[in-house]
Amino acid sequence: MCFVVFFLKDFAKDRYGVSAMVQSQQKLDRALVRVEDLTPHKVDQLIWLRARVHTSRAKGKQCFLVLRQQQFNVQALVAVGDRASKQMVKFAANITKESIVDVEAMVRKVEQKIESCSQQDVELHIERIFVISQAEPRLPLQLEDAVRPDGDGEEEGRATVNQDTRLDNRVIDLRTTTSQAIFRLQSGVCQLFRDTLTKKGFVEIQTPKIISAASEGGANVFTVSYFKSSAYLAQSPQLYKQMCICADFDKVFCVGPVFRAEDSNTHRHLTEFVGLDIEMAFNYHYHEVIDSITDTMVQDRYQTEIQTVSKQFPSEPFKFLEPTLRLEYTEALAMLREAGVEMGDEDDLSTPNEKLLGRLVKEKYDTDFYVLDKYPLAVRPFYTMPDPNNPKYSNSYDMFMRGEEILSGAQRVHDPQLLTERALHHQIDLEKIKSYIDSFRYGAPPHGGGGIGLERVCMLYLGLHNVRQTSMFPRDPKRLTP
Amino acid sequence: MCFVVFFLKDFAKDRYGVSAMVQSQQKLDRALVRVEDLTPHKVDQLIWLRARVHTSRAKGKQCFLVLRQQQFNVQALVAVGDRASKQMVKFAANITKESIVDVEAMVRKVEQKIESCSQQDVELHIERIFVISQAEPRLPLQLEDAVRPDGDGEEEGRATVNQDTRLDNRVIDLRTTTSQAIFRLQSGVCQLFRDTLTKKGFVEIQTPKIISAASEGGANVFTVSYFKSSAYLAQSPQLYKQMCICADFDKVFCVGPVFRAEDSNTHRHLTEFVGLDIEMAFNYHYHEVIDSITDTMVQDRYQTEIQTVSKQFPSEPFKFLEPTLRLEYTEALAMLREAGVEMGDEDDLSTPNEKLLGRLVKEKYDTDFYVLDKYPLAVRPFYTMPDPNNPKYSNSYDMFMRGEEILSGAQRVHDPQLLTERALHHQIDLEKIKSYIDSFRYGAPPHGGGGIGLERVCMLYLGLHNVRQTSMFPRDPKRLTP
Numbered sequence: 006m007c008f009v010v011f012f013l014k015d016f017a018k019d020r021y022g023v024s025a026m027v028q029s030q031q032k033l034d035r036a037l038v039r040v041e042d043l044t045p046h047k048v049d050q051l052i053w054l055r056a057r058v059h060t061s062r063a064k065g066k067q068c069f070l071v072l073r074q075q076q077f078n079v080q081a082l083v084a085v086g087d088r089a090s091k092q093m094v095k096f097a098a099n100i101t102k103e104s105i106v107d108v109e110a111m112v113r114k115v116e117q118k119i120e121s122c123s124q125q126d127v128e129l130h131i132e133r134i135f136v137i138s139q140a141e142p143r144l145p146l147q148l149e150d151a152v153r154p155d156g157d158g159e160e161e162g163r164a165t166v167n168q169d170t171r172l173d174n175r176v177i178d179l180r181t182t183t184s185q186a187i188f189r190l191q192s193g194v195c196q197l198f199r200d201t202l203t204k205k206g207f208v209e210i211q212t213p214k215i216i217s218a219a220s221e222g223g224a225n226v227f228t229v230s231y232f233k234s235s236a237y238l239a240q241s242p243q244l245y246k247q248m249c250i251c252a253d254f255d256k257v258f259c260v261g262p263v264f265r266a267e268d269s270n271t272h273r274h275l276t277e278f279v280g281l282d283i284e285m286a287f288n289y290h291y292h293e294v295i296d297s298i299t300d301t302m303v304q305d306r307y308q309t310e311i312q313t314v315s316k317q318f319p320s321e322p323f324k325f326l327e328p329t330l331r332l333e334y335t336e337a338l339a340m341l342r343e344a345g346v347e348m349g350d351e352d353d354l355s356t357p358n359e360k361l362l363g364r365l366v367k368e369k370y371d372t373d374f375y376v377l378d379k380y381p382l383a384v385r386p387f388y389t390m391p392d393p394n395n396p397k398y399s400n401s402y403d404m405f406m407r408g409e410e411i412l413s414g415a416q417r418v419h420d421p422q423l424l425t426e427r428a429l430h431h432q433i434d435l436e437k438i439k440s441y442i443d444s445f446r447y448g449a450p451p452h453g454g455g456g457i458g459l460e461r462v463c464m465l466y467l468g469l470h471n472v473r474q475t476s477m478f479p480r481d482p483k484r485l486t487p
Numbered sequence: 488m489c490f491v492v493f494f495l496k497d498f499a500k501d502r503y504g505v506s507a508m509v510q511s512q513q514k515l516d517r518a519l520v521r522v523e524d525l526t527p528h529k530v531d532q533l534i535w536l537r538a539r540v541h542t543s544r545a546k547g548k549q550c551f552l553v554l555r556q557q558q559f560n561v562q563a564l565v566a567v568g569d570r571a572s573k574q575m576v577k578f579a580a581n582i583t584k585e586s587i588v589d590v591e592a593m594v595r596k597v598e599q600k601i602e603s604c605s606q607q608d609v610e611l612h613i614e615r616i617f618v619i620s621q622a623e624p625r626l627p628l629q630l631e632d633a634v635r636p637d638g639d640g641e642e643e644g645r646a647t648v649n650q651d652t653r654l655d656n657r658v659i660d661l662r663t664t665t666s667q668a669i670f671r672l673q674s675g676v677c678q679l680f681r682d683t684l685t686k687k688g689f690v691e692i693q694t695p696k697i698i699s700a701a702s703e704g705g706a707n708v709f710t711v712s713y714f715k716s717s718a719y720l721a722q723s724p725q726l727y728k729q730m731c732i733c734a735d736f737d738k739v740f741c742v743g744p745v746f747r748a749e750d751s752n753t754h755r756h757l758t759e760f761v762g763l764d765i766e767m768a769f770n771y772h773y774h775e776v777i778d779s780i781t782d783t784m785v786q787d788r789y790q791t792e793i794q795t796v797s798k799q800f801p802s803e804p805f806k807f808l809e810p811t812l813r814l815e816y817t818e819a820l821a822m823l824r825e826a827g828v829e830m831g832d833e834d835d836l837s838t839p840n841e842k843l844l845g846r847l848v849k850e851k852y853d854t855d856f857y858v859l860d861k862y863p864l865a866v867r868p869f870y871t872m873p874d875p876n877n878p879k880y881s882n883s884y885d886m887f888m889r890g891e892e893i894l895s896g897a898q899r900v901h902d903p904q905l906l907t908e909r910a911l912h913h914q915i916d917l918e919k920i921k922s923y924i925d926s927f928r929y930g931a932p933p934h935g936g937g938g939i940g941l942e943r944v945c946m947l948y949l950g951l952h953n954v955r956q957t958s959m960f961p962r963d964p965k966r967l968t969p
Binding site for chain 1: 508509510511512513514515517519537539556557585586587619620621622623626657658659661662666667670671673674677678681685690691692693694695696697698699709710711712713714718720727730731733734735736737742743744746748750758759761770771772773774872873874875876882898901902905922923925926928929930931932933941958959960962964967968969
């Protein structure tokens with residue numbers, strides 16, 4: 006009897022609980038409001054909402070919750086009264102962090118702005134609360150630790166989360182405001198790249214990733230078992246996008262994975278990354294190509310995401326000039342030599358010299374983005390067009406962000422005879438690139454292009470320091486999971 | 488002396504020739520007009536143009552050329568007169584087909600429409616002609632043969648081109664109006680897919696293709712050498728896109744290669760194809776997901792491309808209903824049984840039965856596109872949500888175009904305990920999918936999605952009969968080149 010009395014006493018017992026698993030039992034005619042839409046114009050409305058329990062704190066006859074959806078959150082309150090019983094408040098207080106709940110609540114204006122939430126002008130007075138999906142009580146990492154800037158709160162013994170723990174528990178790490186901002190920006194970068202090019206008449210192409218011969222030389226290529234034979238993973242879409250130019254597509258782009266079997270464990274190398282690739286026929290000068298590429302990048306968007314990330318990872322605002330600064334290699338050499346660097350005319354830039362050059366350019370021109378043009382021919386791939394005025398140099402360029410290379414490109418050799426000569430000079434087996442060279446035998450327009458590493462652009466644009474932060478599920482020589 | 492006299496006699500000698508290779512020697516201030524812009528409003532203008540020589544025909548003191556850019560072409564004429572010498576006409580007549588030329592020409596109105604060209608109202612009177620890139624005289628295939636409908640002109644002994652010849656010489660085959668239309672449509676399908684979803688708040692994600700365990704079971708997976716160990720090529724982005732849902736991205740899509748090591752040499756199998764994948768959290772019913780997917784497809788665009796392709800490959804116009812027809816599996820079974828097919832309640836559809844069903848649905852509902860819902864649980868992957876009302880069925884669906892499957896999708900199991908049970912039931916090694924199952928332990932919303940094969944959609948939408956026609960560089964068990 007006592008048992009029954011207990012239940013009878015809870016007048017709110019239908020107003021809370023753990024829901025049956027949503028198995029599409031019914032088409033419920035219930036609109037769910039988004040947290041980001043909880044603004045003063047919703048005040049005094051009774052709404053339904055689905056969100057995660059970000060934090061909860063019981064306090065006497067009340068329980069305060071912060072409810073979260075992606076980068077947005079709102080304060081909510083269950084208080085003993087005519088809508089909630091003591092049992093209901095206790096139930097709410099015991100919901101584990103990161104659980105997903107459906108709540109029915111009255112939107113109320115607050116006297117004082119709630120500084121700790123994204124929705125600062127309102128709070129929710131909960132009238133019903135149901136758990137849709139329960140999180141286990143022990144989280145492998147705490148979201149508040151995962152967004153804490155390095156060194157912050159160290160005195161109070163507050164933790165930050167190291168990179169391997171983050172990556173091992175990526176599903177939780179990706180829920181932080183910082184991660185949400187990074188990957189929404191990344192999605193936006195791809196969109197901007199494609200939209201800009203589509204408007205200019207570019208066609209999107211899909212190039213094969215399984216190939217019969219190493220596209221860019223035999224080193225650093227992954228081998229695949231292919232039925233009774235073997236094949237390789239494409240190190241770039243280079244040869245295919247050029248073949249599309251020979252096939253009259255005129256201007257093409259592709260977005261897809263590229264694979265590099267480099268055993269490099271640095272902050273900027275991945276074994277698999279996303280390439281944003283361009284190739285286009287031009288009329289008379291390859292600078293037409295450079296202009297098309299820079300147009301996809303120099304745009305001042307995503308300020309919200311940039312600010313969110315900089316709360317955890319502060320960085321200097323990204324500066325660029327319009328038109329984009331273009332320096333010739335010989336000018337860069339002169340700047341480096343003036344700064345004390347010893348380099349031959351045809352030497353490639355080392356990574357430290359790239360960074361030094363980035364600082365010198367920033368000092369002199371106040372830009373974090375520039376094009377370095379006319380690289381020595383000797384340090385570029387065989388298909389690079391030599392400079393017509395100086396055979397030691399070439400019609401090729403790299404683009405730099407904050408002193409690191411993000412793009413490599415060039416005018417390509419479109420003449421099959423010169424291409425054969427250049428391949429032989431590089432001691433490339435002509436048999437293996439036969440179908441590539443043959444592509445140019447039936448009329449090929451002058452053309453050029455370039456390839457951008459998506460993760461690297463995002464890292465540098467946001468002023469981050471490790472490319473694993475801008476790859477959702479990074480791959481390096483030591484990491485294949487999750 | 489005779490030699491000198493010969494040259495002196497050619498007053499037009501500066502008006503034609505083979506140009507030096509375009510090596511970006513200069514930034515020429517010369518606007519090049521597009522063939523598609525050669526309409527009557529350009530009449531009596533002197534313009535420059537770069538195009539391929541599609542055909543040429545000398546006739547007395549004249550040479551007629553057809554100049555082509557992608558799917559557009561125009562008639563041009565070099566005639567002996569005050570701008571062109573006999574030598575110049577001869578030079579023009581000897582330019583090999585598919586060579587690229589720069590011409591300066593006067594645009595003239597024609598008396599009678601030129602039916603054989605896309606630009607029917609004007610022709611070009613050439614005043615200068617320079618070869619930019621010379622094609623070799625023997626082409627591996629003729630473009631006019633490559634666009635000829637099967638059986639057309641057989642009596643006159645005219646050839647068509649078989650598929651292997653096409654694919655071996657893909658760079659030339661892709662230049663036909665049919666290929667240009669197919670791949671411009673394909674580019675458009677991707678754009679439409681992404682734009683529709685982006686407008687609905689979806690985020691684009693990039694998922695890894697090199698994975699540590701076979702994502703969809705061990706059969707049909709390619710193995711990759713990964714430094715001192717080995718790895719696999721992803722058979723789908725399935726597990727990763729679900730992990731993104733658990734990581735609060737709410738609605739995601741991705742476009743990228745998927746790999747299937749199936750030794751199938753059919754008209755519809757490739758070992759590498761492009762997947763258009765969707766995953767989204769829904770509120771109460773997985774039909775919310777179906778609606779989002781069908782919205783990306785049922786749009787009446789690309790009529791020009793469709794008409795171009797149908798000139799070579801005639802097909803019935805593609806029909807669809809709005810809203811999209813949704814049939815339940817049991818209804819389909821009844822239709823098939825009525826047509827004499829013997830099938831058990833939990834049997835999967837064979838390919839011939841899928842096609843038969845497509846014909847029955849077309850007869851009854853007059854649509855080439857429909858959703859088949861509520862598949863038997865037994866024939867679907869372990870992560871498929873069972874039907875709450877009948878444990879023999881599931882919350883899963885396929886979509887069909889012209890009687891062939893283009894998409895497979897479902898509500899997924901978001902409860903880690905049920906997911907574990909279902910994996911065990913399918914005898915899957917739990918250790919190998921640990922990080923996947925763990926993703927659901929910290930709160931996971933109900934969600935569903937699906938994956939579309941891009942090449943298959945394009946093939947069926949255009950009424951083509953081989954998926955290699957809609958893959959630029961197809962990969963099958965026997966083909967890895969070009």
